[in-house]
Amino acid sequence: MPEKRVGLTARQQKILEELNDCPDEMSGQKLHRNLLASAANMGLTTVYRNLRTLQQKGLVRCRNLPTGETLYSPVNRDHHHLTCVDCGRTMVLKSCPIKNIQLPKAQTRNFELLFHTLEFFGLCKSCHQRQEAIEI
Amino acid sequence: MPEKRVGLTARQQKILEELNDCPDEMSGQKLHRNLLASAANMGLTTVYRNLRTLQQKGLVRCRNLPTGETLYSPVNRDHHHLTCVDCGRTMVLKSCPIKNIQLPKAQTRNFELLFHTLEFFGLCKSCHQRQEAIEI
DNA sequence: CTAATCTTGGGAAAGGTTTGCGATTTAACA
DNA sequence: TGTTAAATCGCAAACCTTTCCCAAGATTAG
Numbered sequence: 215m216p217e218k219r220v221g222l223t224a225r226q227q228k229i230l231e232e233l234n235d236c237p238d239e240m241s242g243q244k245l246h247r248n249l250l251a252s253a254a255n256m257g258l259t260t261v262y263r264n265l266r267t268l269q270q271k272g273l274v275r276c277r278n279l280p281t282g283e284t285l286y287s288p289v290n291r292d293h294h295h296l297t298c299v300d301c302g303r304t305m306v307l308k309s310c311p312i313k314n315i316q317l318p319k320a321q322t323r324n325f326e327l328l329f330h331t332l333e334f335f336g337l338c339k340s341c342h343q344r345q346e347a348i349e350i
Numbered sequence: 351m352p353e354k355r356v357g358l359t360a361r362q363q364k365i366l367e368e369l370n371d372c373p374d375e376m377s378g379q380k381l382h383r384n385l386l387a388s389a390a391n392m393g394l395t396t397v398y399r400n401l402r403t404l405q406q407k408g409l410v411r412c413r414n415l416p417t418g419e420t421l422y423s424p425v426n427r428d429h430h431h432l433t434c435v436d437c438g439r440t441m442v443l444k445s446c447p448i449k450n451i452q453l454p455k456a457q458t459r460n461f462e463l464l465f466h467t468l469e470f471f472g473l474c475k476s477c478h479q480r481q482e483a484i485e486i
Numbered sequence: 487c488t489a490a491t492c493t494t495g496g497g498a499a500a501g502g503t504t505t506g507c508g509a510t511t512t513a514a515c516a
Numbered sequence: 517t518g519t520t521a522a523a524t525c526g527c528a529a530a531c532c533t534t535t536c537c538c539a540a541g542a543t544t545a546g
Contacts, residue, residue: 223494242533257496262533266416270435272472278414280402282503282532296461299406305461311451317470321443324475325432332468334453336408339460359512359524379502393526398503400524418502418533 222271226264228254230273230288239277239285239293272328279304289329296334300341307334358407362400364390366409366424375413375421375429408464415440430468436477443470 222230232248233240240248246261265286268274276286277295280302287293292313295304312332358366368384369376376384382397401422404410412422413431416438423429428449431440448468 225495243531259497259534260495263495266534269416269471270473272435275471278420280405280504284414284533296457296463298461299408299464305457307457308454311453312448312468315447317447318444321432321441325434325441325470326473326478327432327470328435328472330468330470332448332466334461334463334466335405335411336464337406337462342462361524377502394502395504395527396525402504416534420503 223264225254225256225260226268228256229261229264230268233274233286233288239287241283241285245286275329275331277331277333294332294334296336296338298338298341299335300337303338359400361390361392361396362404364392365397365400366404369410369422369424375423377419377421381422411465411467413467413469425465430470432470432472432474434474434477435471436473439474 228249229245232245232252232254236248242258242262242265245265246256246258249256249261265274265276269276273289274286275289276284278284279297280299292310294307294310296307297304310332312330317327364385365381368381368388368390372384378394378398378401381401382392382394385392385397401410401412405412409425410422411425412420414420415433416435428446430443430446432443433440446468448466453463
């Protein structure tokens with residue numbers, strides 16, 4: 215896909231770099247701390263505002279944990295997860311199950327698709343066993 | 351699918367009823383207001399806590415708006431959305447595109463799947479046009 | 487170069503959600 | 517039915533995120 219978006223500010227580029235450099239997703243708070251540490255000083259508000267902007271440009275995606283935290287990652291990293299609704303631990307899926315899926319044209323005709331989020335929720339083995347043990 | 355979960359408290363049932371009765375998703379705040387109005391008095395904390403529990407039981411699902419609000423809906427209502435990253439408006443998808451998708455067994459062997467969220471993000475027609483106008 | 491306008495940034499405040507903790511209710515068992 | 521342990525509740529505080537508002541910087545026209 216061509217890199218058609220232009221006009222990233224210097225700080226937006228910094229944020230995007232930081233996200234790309236880190237193999238894991240990051241919360242807004244952690245991103246802020248990392249940037250402070252790496253000499254790119256930036257207010258917390260600015261971090262969140264630019265994250266929002268980057269989402270609007272289709273470059274950054276986020277997902278929400280049950281704890282209320284929001285984790286951000288670059289869109290080009292097409293990761294999805296299994297998340298345990300009990301302990302909150304997540305596993306990364308090896309591949310995107312809907313990579314080649316087509317949405318009905320009628321629904322996307324008036325909509326420029328930028329990215330998607332697909333998350334699976336359930337019980338991990340240990341939480342499941344714990345519940346079984348209690349219910350018996 | 352059989353209703354295998356048991357042991358819902360009276361308040362959890364009230365919350366579930368309220369969600370089922372309302373055709374739209376609801377925020378925690380709105381749910382709380384509705385319950386106050388319908389004589390089922392309940393603290394805000396209790397609402398959120400029980401929503402979490404209902405998620406753990408696989409009966410309720412939520413999605414997060416860019417505003418930070420969280421919207422809850424019953425899992426049996428298998429709805430997904432197109433959401434505009436600019437204006438935040440959402441459209442409901444007519445059908446679930448991954449209803450019949452199989453995850454690799456290797457990844458779900460140790461995981462009891464309860465539900466999923468699938469959300470598409472992009473630009474709605476009017477926001478897209480506005481951006482084009484600016485960029486030219 | 488200057489002035490008016492528009493965009494961007496930061497601090498403080500507000501909003502929604504979650505957590506901690508003592509008090510109350512529910513449930514189990516005798 | 518009475519006693520006791522466990523689960524649940526609600527308030528207050530904490531947390532993360534977003535919004536408000538004003539100052540600083542950039543852009544454009546004259």
